[in-house]
Amino acid sequence: MDRVIEAYTDVTAEGKKSRTPAKLDKWLTASGVILALFMMGHMMFVSTILLGKDVMHAVTKAFELDFIFDGGVPFIVSIFVAIISAIFIVHAILGVRKFPTSYKTYIKVREHAKLMNHKDTSMWMFQWISGLVMMFAATIHLYIMFTQPQNIGPYASADRVVSEHMWLLYMVLLICVEIHGSVGLYRAAMKWGWFDGANPKETRAKLLNVKKLLSYFFMTLGVITLLAYIKIGIEHSDNVGEKYVPTSHSKVLEK
Ligand code: HEM
Numbered sequence: 001m002d003r004v005i006e007a008y009t010d011v012t013a014e015g016k017k018s019r020t021p022a023k024l025d026k027w028l029t030a031s032g033v034i035l036a037l038f039m040m041g042h043m044m045f046v047s048t049i050l051l052g053k054d055v056m057h058a059v060t061k062a063f064e065l066d067f068i069f070d071g072g073v074p075f076i077v078s079i080f081v082a083i084i085s086a087i088f089i090v091h092a093i094l095g096v097r098k099f100p101t102s103y104k105t106y107i108k109v110r111e112h113a114k115l116m117n118h119k120d121t122s123m124w125m126f127q128w129i130s131g132l133v134m135m136f137a138a139t140i141h142l143y144i145m146f147t148q149p150q151n152i153g154p155y156a157s158a159d160r161v162v163s164e165h166m167w168l169l170y171m172v173l174l175i176c177v178e179i180h181g182s183v184g185l186y187r188a189a190m191k192w193g194w195f196d197g198a199n200p201k202e203t204r205a206k207l208l209n210v211k212k213l214l215s216y217f218f219m220t221l222g223v224i225t226l227l228a229y230i231k232i233g234i235e236h237s238d239n240v241g242e243k244y245v246p247t248s249h250s251k252v253l254e255k
């Protein structure tokens with residue numbers, strides 16, 4: 001009955017506004033921060049290709065727990081992808097509540113952002129637009145990772161980027177995720193006043209710098225990494241499907 005009253009009157013049975021939206025916002029922040037931290041680790045892992053094919057291969061195998069199970073078990077990666085996907089879906093559902101979902105609300109938000117000409121408001125515009133793009137683009141990536149965990153590695157990944165045309169999706173995703181993640185962390189810190197301290201204005205300026213640094217660093221790393229996969233993918237385009245054999249193994253095989 002309480003829910004019915006709330007549904008019709010917008011206030012709870014006690015005549016108060018519900019606390020649920022505030023609670024949902026906490027979960028939005030929590031899931032967003034987990035995803036942002038995960039993405040930092042993800043970018044570090046994916047960029048190990050810059051240290052050489054052997055290093056990326058070793059890291060991939062470590063995720064498959066090859067130090068416990070001989071040769072590694074790709075299914076372990078699927079479990080990990082399922083967990084990240086669940087957090088991603090929860091975050092997306094909570095984020096969608098913030099989208100301007102009709103022309104009327106959209107034009108209000110857009111014109112307001114233009115009139116305000118205030119960085120934080122413009123960043124918020126990017127936040128929901130990038131979220132919308134990721135809802136489609138990241139889902140494709142997650143599904144492939146979930147269903148083909150065995151196809152991760154120096155050649156398999158590079159083949160996917162070039163011969164399976166994923167480079168375009170990754171470029172879009174990279175721009176969205178790096179800016180959305182760093183803007184998200186900045187906004188979360190501002191929203192909940194985590195680092196306000198004695199002088200919140202000064203803190204805001206500092207946090208803006210951290211945000212800039214984070215997005216520049218990860219964007220540059222991401223672009224260089226993507227170029228590295230593209231180079232390997234082009235070189236390997238005549239042998240799509242061939243798995244990478246680490247240098248130490250190939251030496252043993254030669255003997
Ligand atoms: C399905 C894709 C996604 C959608 C629809 C989405 C949407 C949103 C929206 C609308 C906000 C609230 C903005 C605000 O009120 O300030 C938000 C916040 C946030 N998002 Fe996402 N997002 C998505 C994916 C991601 C990913 C992959 C990351 C990780 C890099 C991420 C990290 C964050 C962070 C850290 C926040 C800040 C939380 C807060 O403002 O309290 N999001 N997201």
Ligand code: HEM
Nearest residue numbers: 046080081084138145152157160170173174177222225226
């Ligand atoms: C547990 C989940 C995930 C796994 C196991 C994973 C794994 C990978 C791997 C192996 C690559 C290298 C290219 C390839 O093999 O196709 C890659 C690239 C990429 N992933 Fe993920 N990913 C995950 C989640 C995500 C999420 C949630 C996002 C963003 C919302 C994302 C964004 C990207 C981007 C932008 C690239 C290209 C990066 C670059 O080349 O610099 N990934 N991912």
